Amino acid sequence: MQTFAKKRIEILIERALLKRLTEKLERTGVSGYSVAPVVGGRGRAGRWEADGQVGAAAGMFVVWCIVDPVRLDELLQAVFAVVAQQVGLVSVGDVEVVRPERF
Amino acid sequence: MQTFAKKRIEILIERALLKRLTEKLERTGVSGYSVAPVVGGRGRAGRWEADGQVGAAAGMFVVWCIVDPVRLDELLQAVFAVVAQQVGLVSVGDVEVVRPERF
Amino acid sequence: MQTFAKKRIEILIERALLKRLTEKLERTGVSGYSVAPVVGGRGRAGRWEADGQVGAAAGMFVVWCIVDPVRLDELLQAVFAVVAQQVGLVSVGDVEVVRPERF
Amino acid sequence: MEDTLLALAAQNLVSPSVLFFGMGLGASLGRSDLSVPEAIARFLSLYLLISIGFRGGAEVAHQGLTPALALTILAGVVLSAGLPFIAYAFLRGAGLDHINAAAVAGHYGSISAVTFVAVTGALTQLALPYDGYMIAVAAAMETPAIFSALMIARSREGRGSGDMSGDFLREIALNGSIVALLGAFAVGCITGERGMTSLKPFLLDAFPGFLCVFLLDMGLIAGRGLRDGWKSLSVPVAGFAWIMPFIGAAFAALFAWLIGLSAGSTAVLMTLGASASYIAVPAAMRLALPAANPAIALTLSLGLTFPFNLIVGIPLYIAAAQMIAR
Amino acid sequence: MEDTLLALAAQNLVSPSVLFFGMGLGASLGRSDLSVPEAIARFLSLYLLISIGFRGGAEVAHQGLTPALALTILAGVVLSAGLPFIAYAFLRGAGLDHINAAAVAGHYGSISAVTFVAVTGALTQLALPYDGYMIAVAAAMETPAIFSALMIARSREGRGSGDMSGDFLREIALNGSIVALLGAFAVGCITGERGMTSLKPFLLDAFPGFLCVFLLDMGLIAGRGLRDGWKSLSVPVAGFAWIMPFIGAAFAALFAWLIGLSAGSTAVLMTLGASASYIAVPAAMRLALPAANPAIALTLSLGLTFPFNLIVGIPLYIAAAQMIAR
Amino acid sequence: MEDTLLALAAQNLVSPSVLFFGMGLGASLGRSDLSVPEAIARFLSLYLLISIGFRGGAEVAHQGLTPALALTILAGVVLSAGLPFIAYAFLRGAGLDHINAAAVAGHYGSISAVTFVAVTGALTQLALPYDGYMIAVAAAMETPAIFSALMIARSREGRGSGDMSGDFLREIALNGSIVALLGAFAVGCITGERGMTSLKPFLLDAFPGFLCVFLLDMGLIAGRGLRDGWKSLSVPVAGFAWIMPFIGAAFAALFAWLIGLSAGSTAVLMTLGASASYIAVPAAMRLALPAANPAIALTLSLGLTFPFNLIVGIPLYIAAAQMIAR
Numbered sequence A, B, C: 001m002q003t004f005a006k007k008r009i010e011i012l013i014e015r016a017l018l019k020r021l022t023e024k025l026e027r028t029g030v031s032g033y034s035v036a037p038v039v040g041g042r043g044r045a046g047r048w049e050a051d052g053q054v055g056a057a058a059g060m061f062v063v064w065c066i067v068d069p070v071r072l073d074e075l076l077q078a079v080f081a082v083v084a085q086q087v088g089l090v091s092v093g094d095v096e097v098v099r100p101e102r103f
Numbered sequence D, E, F: 001m002e003d004t005l006l007a008l009a010a011q012n013l014v015s016p017s018v019l020f021f022g023m024g025l026g027a028s029l030g031r032s033d034l035s036v037p038e039a040i041a042r043f044l045s046l047y048l049l050i051s052i053g054f055r056g057g058a059e060v061a062h063q064g065l066t067p068a069l070a071l072t073i074l075a076g077v078v079l080s081a082g083l084p085f086i087a088y089a090f091l092r093g094a095g096l097d098h099i100n101a102a103a104v105a106g107h108y109g110s111i112s113a114v115t116f117v118a119v120t121g122a123l124t125q126l127a128l129p130y131d132g133y134m135i136a137v138a139a140a141m142e143t144p145a146i147f148s149a150l151m152i153a154r155s156r157e158g159r160g161s162g163d164m165s166g167d168f169l170r171e172i173a174l175n176g177s178i179v180a181l182l183g184a185f186a187v188g189c190i191t192g193e194r195g196m197t198s199l200k201p202f203l204l205d206a207f208p209g210f211l212c213v214f215l216l217d218m219g220l221i222a223g224r225g226l227r228d229g230w231k232s233l234s235v236p237v238a239g240f241a242w243i244m245p246f247i248g249a250a251f252a253a254l255f256a257w258l259i260g261l262s263a264g265s266t267a268v269l270m271t272l273g274a275s276a277s278y279i280a281v282p283a284a285m286r287l288a289l290p291a292a293n294p295a296i297a298l299t300l301s302l303g304l305t306f307p308f309n310l311i312v313g314i315p316l317y318i319a320a321a322q323m324i325a326r
């Protein structure tokens, strides 16, 4: 099958900031994004686990977004407007998709 | 360590279709696949969240599958036989593995 | 935005071994890692599902870690010291990050 | 009579469960971040099905089966299979496209377990007896509507639009909510009084509490649906959600009268006819009619019809049933 | 008097809920893999808020509102808004940096729902009555502290350090725990006795059990916090966690005395003043003061102040309240 | 005597919990999509351990400790440590390879908490008293079997095959299920009557209900295991799952007779000897014997031995205990 090159942006974000990030993504006009749970990890701020947590501050999510390479920079700007101060690990990878018109 | 190039296919799929997709994957003879939960997102059909959902129609999963590049096309065909009509975002990335005989 | 090339190591691991893996990662001095749930899959050992499981042996996680390419080999050695005998699917992909000093 | 009716409507309106539904609805429309974790919502739904099923079974073990059972189940199946055709015609008239009309129609032939709970609760309060086997009737009404919806969908687009493989049939027949309901019904039938004694604190006494949390969640979901989904609804289509219940209830009343059901059982059958599925049918429709937009059906059935039945419909059906039943 | 006090402290210490907290703490410090799934922990927290709110509402439906209500709510708001300034001064004196001191201060102006439950439980055991509307006071005390913390943070760093957009205000006001608490309170007010009868087995009888599991979980979390977090705490900062409760309780006692609250209500207001938030405030602080380290506030409020209030504080506040109340 | 035996077997067979297990088994073998969310299943398992432990503790607080306690715990440890050697010999004879035989043997030395619940439930129904401390005996029997399994595994392959580092020992000793069981036991001992009064609705009255949902889940898991796992089982290995319980029960009976336990406690010890672990041991085996296939042990212990004990075994052990006890 013919495939087309896109970029996959992945953002680790705290629960408290998730809504701001997704609203920001929507305003930049991305075609879509997905959110998955993260249940633990370790970073500069030490180790954490989701188990047993109750507060709206506890927990992290990974948000990813497949976009056309030409829109990458604009999107990164938008993302960093939200995650600059807080935790928020942003990485970009290459993927191929089959239906390019969706992105 | 010596590494070997493989392909990583990632498919976003609705709960209702998950079983069909995995059965299809098994029939094509892939060595394995993994399924992880997605808890929300946005696409052409609007925004959704897993929280509070009860029905067997609610929810999405991400299925991924590491395969040898020579088998990629065959697998994409199989996947698109299931996801063609419904939501189902398919993307392919490059990965390196250490134990190539597993795939 | 300027981006920098890093490696993304992804390890599928059983619940029973998760703690050993993350402690090993910490000892190698990685800057961080994240853990996400996997809810099902199929491999050489057959199919499994997380639903309904109660034991501390049941369930798998995916652990990922973004590192500088120069540290990749050392990290793979450490990872394989833990996952060699058990299930533990290790793959490595390329990603770009914006803040290289974090890794 | 009218007094009781109004009093019941008023009382239903301020019952804890309806108020919790309203609280969820309000929180969600106001964009509060209140939420029920998915695992809990799924458990609550399983709990309700098991509790409802078990109590129905224990009731049957107690009362025995009346000869009307077979007839009532038959009536239920006919209602479930027939109502989608009427609903489809209505929806097409209201301007909905073919495939979405078929999918929505399937939801309205089937039933809502929580609406069933609400009517039986109201009957208990009014000391109007109904037959324990009505839960088996409810179970029998879950799926026939699905097949009618598929037949309607195919009638126009040919084989392609509705998958009816053996696998699909098995998935429909063995879907988790039917297995839980009928399985618990069977356990209730077999263990009867003895089982009831040991399970009463969990399945009976705690039920109103669990129901409130479930309805809080349903309110949250309905609010989310209304917030995003109302744009895809025209006024006539929205009107369908409040008129169709009367059509379903009327046909059910006719059958109940023909069979000669008691006033209580008549009210239950009417409520089943008037209610619309939002758990079992949506999944089947995603599989069989993937081109349909699931948000339309969910907004109609959970956002409009469900609260309508809870507050307005049930008191009316009970009043009508008391006049109809012989 | 003193005897009762000591007896109460001793009894509190060996109450099942405190013991389960201790069990969680021990398991976690000993690095056991015991854990409560996140979905369950979130449900337990929702359940507790609904139960507390509903019972408060039902109590108000029963007792009616006393004129002191408005004054007591006002006192609560003043306490919640004022205590952070004192806490901030203390913490700065103890050597904590500006932004972390502001964030921690916000936690100590707000309240802990489970500490509220503990004091009302102890009062019930001692047959000391308190006003049902105190739960509304607790709800009113949740958020003012957040705004004080932001004002403190901004006082030095200018507009940048604290986001106060309309969105942020809405998020704070409609955060899930306040909606659940006040929503259930309203349902309790409206349905009163009747609602209580149907929900009693779930919301009242099962409460001590659910509370134990919740406290087991809180112990696990507190242990994790202490294990990782004690390194970031100096002795004076840790001391704050055990001294600040007395300051909060003292101011609350003063207000209670001015209003003329009963001994029971005085004890409740003192406990609210003395308790620190670990559910609602942390999320607001992450949004508004992202530069603050959340582990510090959580270790102080959940790891040190919470068990301190449970074991030492509450008996003292009750004893003092009995002497103060007119 | 025989009548009671048969009646008990029959009654066990149609108890709600066994029927729910059967319902899960059937649903899973029929490939229904019925499922219990993982978070709920983990909570149910935690709840059962806490309830069992607490009740045991409260019982001990009530009865006091009898001198036989130390001896019975010793007997339990010897059983748990010894039975794996017998199981290993059996399994090797049945054709299972070294490492899998060692892993399965470890499961059969340890115990199943739900089987413990089933036997105590049957004893209560028959009004046969047993000692409250038997839950402590059960806890003591959880782990010794793990070490025996490792010793067996090493006996042949040398140091490499079984990890026995200090870390591993700590992980085993502090695994969540043992901490929950013993912690709740301690809370029960300390709070006694008073604790029981407040926790009764949650931990006691609701227990049969939660147990049914848990067993429904166990049935679903067992069915999944049987569906996928039966291919890896030979007939002799499958036979082991139904013969080994009698061997375990026989040795337990011998010890009980030597100690002079009551008929009730003898039946409990026999059941513990006969039961096999499916929660705590599998995790330990994955860590220590990663080369073993976990599906074999789980299919045997949960799919075959567990229902066998529930339906056939327990009535037999009780009958035998009544004949044996002095």
Ligand SMILES: Nc1ncnc2c1ncn2[C@@H]1O[C@H](COP(=O)(O)O)[C@@H](O)[C@H]1O
Pocket (backbone or CB within 6 Å): A012, A040, A041, A042, A043, A044, A045, A046, A048, A060, A086, A087, A088, A089, C031, C032, C033, C034, C035, C064, C065, C066, C067, C103
């Ligand atoms: N190198 C990394 N690879 C993967 N995840 C990371 C990495 N560094 C940090 N994280 C994740 O990001 C979270 C916050 O990191 P930090 O802000 O450094 O504390 C951690 O808890 C991890 O879940």
Ligand SMILES: Nc1ncnc2c1ncn2[C@@H]1O[C@H](COP(=O)(O)O)[C@@H](O)[C@H]1O
Pocket (backbone or CB within 6 Å): A031, A032, A033, A034, A035, A064, A065, A066, A067, A103, B012, B040, B041, B042, B043, B044, B045, B046, B048, B060, B086, B087, B088, B089
């Ligand atoms: N560009 C994208 N990147 C990541 N996920 C996406 C993207 N577009 C859609 N999705 C996901 O796929 C789901 C269905 O998309 P759609 O079929 O367009 O409504 C959405 O709810 C998202 O979870």
Ligand SMILES: Nc1ncnc2c1ncn2[C@@H]1O[C@H](COP(=O)(O)O)[C@@H](O)[C@H]1O
Pocket (backbone or CB within 6 Å): B031, B032, B033, B034, B035, B064, B065, B066, B067, B103, C012, C040, C041, C042, C043, C044, C045, C046, C048, C060, C086, C087, C088, C089
């Ligand atoms: N090729 C693959 N792609 C993605 N996941 C896999 C693959 N092979 C195995 N897995 C995952 O790894 C787990 C263990 O694999 P195995 O050790 O082969 O049984 C499976 O249950 C899957 O979740």
Ligand code: NA
Pocket (backbone or CB within 6 Å): D083, D107, D108, D109, D110, D111, D248, D272, D273, D274, D275, D276
């Ligand atoms: Na209907």
Ligand code: NA
Pocket (backbone or CB within 6 Å): E083, E107, E108, E109, E110, E111, E248, E272, E273, E274, E275, E276
């Ligand atoms: Na306070």
Ligand code: NA
Pocket (backbone or CB within 6 Å): F083, F107, F108, F109, F110, F111, F248, F272, F273, F274, F275, F276
């Ligand atoms: Na055993």
